[in-house]
Amino acid sequence: MSIDWFPLWLSLRVACISTVLALAIGLWLAWVLANRQFRGKEALDAFVTLPLVLPPTVLGYYLLVVLGRNSPIGHLYEWIFGGPLVFSWQAAVVAALFHSAPLLVKSARAAFESVDHSYERAARNLGASEARLFWRVTLPLTRRSILAAAALAFARSLGDFGVTLMIAGNIPGRTQTVAVAIYDAVEADHGAVARVLVLIVSAVSLVVLGLANRLTTNPFGPRQTAL
Amino acid sequence: MIQARIRKQFATGPESAGFSLDLEFQAAAGFTVLFGPSGSGKTLTLDSIAGFVRPDQGRILLDDQILFDGASGVHLAPRLRHCGYVFQNYALFPHMTLRKNLEFAVEQLPRLERHRKVNEMLEKFHLTEVSGRRPYELSGGQKQRCSIARALIAAPRVLLLDEPSIGLDAPLRAELYSALRQVREEFGIPMLLVTHDFDECLQLGDEMVVLREGRVVQCGPPRKILEQPANVGVAKLLGVFNLLPVEIRALDPGRNVSRLRYQDFELTGPYFPSRLIGDHVWLCIRPDALSVAPRNGKPGMNQLPASLLRTVDKPDRVRLEFAGDIAVELDRSTLEQFGNVKEWVIEFPQIGLRIL
Numbered sequence: 001m002s003i004d005w006f007p008l009w010l011s012l013r014v015a016c017i018s019t020v021l022a023l024a025i026g027l028w029l030a031w032v033l034a035n036r037q038f039r040g041k042e043a044l045d046a047f048v049t050l051p052l053v054l055p056p057t058v059l060g061y062y063l064l065v066v067l068g069r070n071s072p073i074g075h076l077y078e079w080i081f082g083g084p085l086v087f088s089w090q091a092a093v094v095a096a097l098f099h100s101a102p103l104l105v106k107s108a109r110a111a112f113e114s115v116d117h118s119y120e121r122a123a124r125n126l127g128a129s130e131a132r133l134f135w136r137v138t139l140p141l142t143r144r145s146i147l148a149a150a151a152l153a154f155a156r157s158l159g160d161f162g163v164t165l166m167i168a169g170n171i172p173g174r175t176q177t178v179a180v181a182i183y184d185a186v187e188a189d190h191g192a193v194a195r196v197l198v199l200i201v202s203a204v205s206l207v208v209l210g211l212a213n214r215l216t217t218n219p220f221g222p223r224q225t226a227l
Numbered sequence: 228m229i230q231a232r233i234r235k236q237f238a239t240g241p242e243s244a245g246f247s248l249d250l251e252f253q254a255a256a257g258f259t260v261l262f263g264p265s266g267s268g269k270t271l272t273l274d275s276i277a278g279f280v281r282p283d284q285g286r287i288l289l290d291d292q293i294l295f296d297g298a299s300g301v302h303l304a305p306r307l308r309h310c311g312y313v314f315q316n317y318a319l320f321p322h323m324t325l326r327k328n329l330e331f332a333v334e335q336l337p338r339l340e341r342h343r344k345v346n347e348m349l350e351k352f353h354l355t356e357v358s359g360r361r362p363y364e365l366s367g368g369q370k371q372r373c374s375i376a377r378a379l380i381a382a383p384r385v386l387l388l389d390e391p392s393i394g395l396d397a398p399l400r401a402e403l404y405s406a407l408r409q410v411r412e413e414f415g416i417p418m419l420l421v422t423h424d425f426d427e428c429l430q431l432g433d434e435m436v437v438l439r440e441g442r443v444v445q446c447g448p449p450r451k452i453l454e455q456p457a458n459v460g461v462a463k464l465l466g467v468f469n470l471l472p473v474e475i476r477a478l479d480p481g482r483n484v485s486r487l488r489y490q491d492f493e494l495t496g497p498y499f500p501s502r503l504i505g506d507h508v509w510l511c512i513r514p515d516a517l518s519v520a521p522r523n524g525k526p527g528m529n530q531l532p533a534s535l536l537r538t539v540d541k542p543d544r545v546r547l548e549f550a551g552d553i554a555v556e557l558d559r560s561t562l563e564q565f566g567n568v569k570e571w572v573i574e575f576p577q578i579g580l581r582i583l
Contacts, residue, residue, distance in 0.1 A: 008401035121279055124305040124330040125312045127381060136331065140322045 003193050006173055007181035008200060010089060014177060015157035018096035020155050027146070028100045030108035031134065052102045059098060060166020064099065067094065089175050093167035096157035103156060107149035111142040144215045151212035155205045229254050229385050229417050232285040234297075248272065248282070248441040254385075254417040258407075260428045260449070261421045263438035264464060269421040270315075273387045276419070277312050278305035289384055311378030311386040315393060317370045319362040320506050325373050326351075326358040332381045344380060352376040352406070354508070368399045373404060379414065386410070388420040392427060404430055425465050429453070438459055446472040459509045459583045469517070471510040471555050473582070478504055487580075490551075494529050496580035514546065514556040516579055522570040530572040538562070549573065 033045055051059050068074050069084050085091055094157040115138055123133040139146070161179040168175040170184065178197055185194040230253040239245035252259075261269045274280040276287055276294065284297035289310070294303050319328050320441050329345045336344065349355045351507075352372040362370055371391065378386060391407075400522045408431070411418060422428065428435050432449040445457040456462040462470055477486040477494065483498045487510060492534075494510070502508065526532050533549035542544075545562050547555045555573060 116316075116318070118314050118316055119320060121277075121312060122312070122318040122320070123307070124279075124309065125277055125308075126377070127306045127335065128331070129306065137250070137320060141320075150390075 003196060004172070004181070007178040008174050008197065010092070010176065011158055011178040012204075014092045014096050015154050018093050018100060018157045019150055019154045021093070022098050022101040022104045022157075023146075023150055025097075026104035026153075027108055030112055031138075033051075033105070034109045034112035048102055048105050051098050052101075052106075054098070056162025057161070057166060059165040060095065063094065063163065063167045064096065067091070075108065085169050087171065087175060088167040089168065092164050092175055092177055095163035095167050096160050097171065099160040099163050100153040100156040104149045106148055107152070111115035111149070112138060113174070114145075115141050135172040148212040148215040150214070151223045152210045155208045158201065158208075228256070228288075228290055229276065230286075230288040231272070231276060233272060233282045233287065234284040235275070235280070235282045237273070240246060246441060248275075250438065250441065250443045252436045252443055252446060253256075254419055254434065254436075256415050256417055257411055257433035258418050258420055258431045259434045259436060260432035261419060261436050261438060262354045262423065262425065262428050264423055264433075266440075267438040268441040269423075269438055270389055271441075273389055273421055275314070275420060276308075276385070277310045277387055278303060278308050291536070294337070311381070311383035313374050313386070313388040313391055314380050315391075317362070317374040319370060319374055321362050321527070323489075325354060325360055325365065325369075327464055328362070329377050329380050332377050348376045348380050367395060368402055371395070373397070375406065375410065377402060379410065383416065385416055386414070386418045388418065390421050390423075392422070394423065401480050407431060425467065426451075434459070437464060439464065440492045454531045455581075456511065456583065459511070462509070462511050462583055468511050468513055471512075471551075473508060473551070475499070475502055475504055475506045475508065475582075477501065487582075489531070492526075492531055494531075494575050494580070495577050496575075496582075497578060498503070499582055503581070511581050511583050512575070514554040515544075517555045518554075518574045518576075519547065519557065519565075519571050520574065521565050522566040522572050526572045529575045529577060531575065532570065532572050534570055535568070542579050547571075 007113060008105050026179045033041065033048075047059070064086065066073055067070065067077070067085050068088065069078070074085055084093070116162050119137055119141065120133060128136065159179055160177070163184065164175075165180055168177070170176055170180050178201055182197045184200075185191075185197065230250040233248055246268070248271055250272065254476075261272060263269050264535075268442050271280060273283050278294065282297065285295070286297065287295040289308070291556050293301050293386045294308055295301060296578060319325075320331065321509060323331065325347070329348055330341060333341050333344055337505070346355070347559065349358050352375065354373055354376065356371060357369055359367060365373065374567065375391075375581070388407075392403055395403060407418070408539060417472045418483065420427075420431065428449045431557050435449045435452055436443055436448060437445040437452065439460060445452055445461050452461065453467070456465060456468070459470060462468045471489050473487040473489045473494070475485060476488045477484075478498060479485065480498045480500075485496045485498050487494045488497055490525070520530075522532055533551060533553060536548045536550055538545055541556070544556050545559070547562070549571070
């Protein structure tokens with residue numbers, strides 16, 4: 001039995017990059033949703049949550065339309081990077097991002113909203129700008145919940161199937177992620193390959209979940225309420 | 228010196244009655260106590276000054292700086308106001324050591340200067356030994372002192388304290404008061420303290436602002452307010468008076484005498500200017516201004532028969548509570564000479580009677 005390890009490495013790389021991107025974009029979105037009052041806030045919230053409930057194929061279809069070679073964004077991407085976005089490994093990152101970021105936004109928003117307002121007031125009262133308040137108070141106080149959410153987002157990125165298939169395709173050695181490779185292996189009757197990959201993905205996911213659970217325990221002593 | 232004129236209207240919600248804050252006061256260096264029951268707008272007033280809440284109208288001046296002005300739309304961000312704020316739950320950052328908590332407030336200073344300042348404050352508030360600990364490792368008194376030190380380290384021009392003594396036991400309270408008195412001596416800034424404890428007003432207050440339902444009902448030194456509450460509402464808030472509904476039956480300016488009717492009894496008091504016969508007023512008298520004797524035959528002049536409900540021990544005296552909501556306080560030795568008596572007469576002084 002010879003196993004092609006490329007899908008596994010690709011998936012890990014895609015999940016890492018998409019988690020970093022999800023943190024950058026998701027934390028900002030979560031902060032805006034938790035702290036700012038504006039018209040259309042609930043609409044934005046619904047829009048951010050939508051990928052969680054849409055069937056992956058539907059989400060993939062939308063992304064294909066928006067990012068495809070004939071769309072403005074697709075053109076722009078091609079002009080900058082010299083190649084199309086769709087059906088590249090970068091598209092798999094986009095797929096994983098859209099699949100996992102909503103989860104992170106939801107958790108991070110809840111975490112930001114759970115921070116006792118008196119800490120924020122105290123920071124402002126002591127002369128802190130909004131940026132300093134975020135980096136020095138809000139983020140450290142919510143660090144564990146955020147890391148736990150990021151771990152979940154990582155696990156979810158690792159497991160995306162439908163969206164990836166729609167916009168990155170199934171090109172062995174280029175865009176075939178582990179979830180797609182397992183499907184392929186089962187279809188091609190390579191039971192042993194499928195079993196090994198399934199076990200590895202399960203193990204990685206379990207470790208990540210265990211990490212997330214450990215992170216949600218309370219860091220600031222027994223008397224402090226959960227943050 | 229802080230001068231505030233604040234107006235804020237809260238809409239009537241489905242479950243909450245509308246509340247409006249409409250007050251004006253000023254506070255010079257020293258303690259000014261904002262006193263009132265819960266829901267009277269005390270904390271809201273502090274939050275308006277600190278900039279956490281934006282009033283609808285009015286103007287808040289700190290020395291010569293405008294913090295808020297409704298007419299011109301000035302509403303300075305909290306971080307630009309130089310108001311020290313001691314939060315009710317201290318609001319010490321739980322993820323920082325005590326030293327880091329203090330440093331957070333002076334981060335704009337150069338390193339050496341910052342270090343010196345933090346050390347100085349730690350020293351002053353007896354926190355040097357525990358400066359490396361996180362808030363959850365500190366005792367209540369240490370947290371309290373740390374929150375005051377943090378509020379003062381950036382040399383604010385006013386210190387705001389939101390019910391600082393709530394939840395502290397008696398020794399910690401005494402410690403807090405002495406720390407605050409020290410702050411008053413050393414910093415010489417206005418200190419605005421919110422409380423609903425009149426005892427605290429008397430212990431600390433240079434000036435006192437009595438709030439009720441978002442309005443100022445009386446201002447002045449606490450002693451003055453204790454001597455002369457502006458009306459029965461204030462007297463009730465202070466919670467230290469006997470208040471008896473009486474009717475004025477006779478007024479004689481020539482002999483400086485008045486007769487008051489309380490239930491079936493007549494009391495003799497001094498002449499009350501600008502009152503009319505037939506007025507229904509409140510007789511206001513402190514429990515320690517009354518005296519008692521065991522009931523013995525017919526009550527004499529200005530004596531009111533009353534049956535004792537219970538005696539309450541106080542640290543330095545005894546409080547007798549009688550039917551009809553009258554309380555008398557006297558020395559324990561005075562009480563002991565009478566023995567165990569149920570029926571008493573309460574004797575009202577003629578000179579000191581005050582009506583509201």
